[in-house]
Structures are given as structure tokens and as C-alpha cells.
Amino acid sequence: MRYLNEQLESLAYQVIGAAIEVHKVLGAGFLEEVYHKALREEFIMRGISYKFEHPIKVLYKGRSVGEGKLDFLVGDSLIVELKAVQNLTPLHEAQVLSYLKMTNYPLALLINFNVPLLRDGIKRIILSS
Numbered sequence: 001m002r003y004l005n006e007q008l009e010s011l012a013y014q015v016i017g018a019a020i021e022v023h024k025v026l027g028a029g030f031l032e033e034v035y036h037k038a039l040r041e042e043f044i045m046r047g048i049s050y051k052f053e054h055p056i057k058v059l060y061k062g063r064s065v066g067e068g069k070l071d072f073l074v075g076d077s078l079i080v081e082l083k084a085v086q087n088l089t090p091l092h093e094a095q096v097l098s099y100l101k102m103t104n105y106p107l108a109l110l111i112n113f114n115v116p117l118l119r120d121g122i123k124r125i126i127l128s129s
Contacts, residue, residue, distance in 0.1 A: 004107055004126070009083050011048075011075045012109060016122060018042040019111050023118040032084040035113045036071065039082065043074070050074045056102050076094060079108035081122075093125060100127040 022038045027048035036052070043050050054073040056123040081096050088110060096108045105127065112121035 011078050015078040028114045035082050045078055049113050081110050084114045096125050
């Protein structure tokens with residue numbers, strides 16, 4: 001397993017705090033797009049550097065075969081993928097793991113806002129070395 005540096009852990013902690021604030025204010029039940037917009041506003045208010053819908057190349061055997069988009073790339077090192085679904089599935093986790101593999105970033109947060117308590121909707125996904 002990869003060692004995650006203190007700076008990345010701190011960034012993840014800040015993002016989780018921002019997501020908790022969004023969930024505290026809005027609660028569950030909105031479309032994913034609403035949470036995207038609210039989280040962007042919260043990042044701005046907290047001074048958290050991010051890129052929204054950041055494009056990534058999808059490679060197959062070293063050749064570009066398409067493009068994906070990260071919901072958020074925070075601090076140029078942390079992938080944040082948002083969902084507003086009844087339950088996170090293994091497919092959601094596989095999507096995020098694929099993003100980690102394509103970018104070689106070590107950590108992603110998969111956040112599902114459609115839960116009563118947000119802590120139950122957050123998954124940390126680490127790229128194994």
C-alpha cells in the first residue's frame with residue numbers, strides 16, 4: 001500500500017469537512033449537479049484549490065483511446081467523485097479506481113450525498129502500488 005503524505009491527508013480532511021458542511025445545509029435528496037455546485041461554492045469559501053470536470057486521458061496499452069472527466073481534482077493531487085444515489089456500488093468504486101490508475105494519483109474520495117449521515121457516504125480509495 002502507498003504511503004500518503006501529510007499534505008494529502010490534510011487536503012482530504014479539508015474536502016471531507018467541506019462536504020459535511022454542504023450535506024449539513026442541503027441534506028439528502030437533490031440531484032448530483034446541486035451538490036457539485038454547492039461543493040464548488042464551499043471550496044471557494046474555504047480557499048480550497050480545485051479543478052472541476054478535469055479531463056484525463058484514457059490509455060490502452062500506452063495509447064490514448066478516449067477521455068474521462070474527474071468531478072474534482074483538488075490541490076492537483078486528490079480526486080473527488082460525487083454521487084447522489086441510493087447506495088454506492090462496486091461499479092462506482094471501480095470507476096474511481098480506474099481514474100486513480102489513469103492518473104497515478106494516490107488517493108480519491110467517493111462521496112455519496114444521498115445518505116442520512118454523510119460519514120456513511122464517504123469512501124477513501126487508495127491506489128495500491
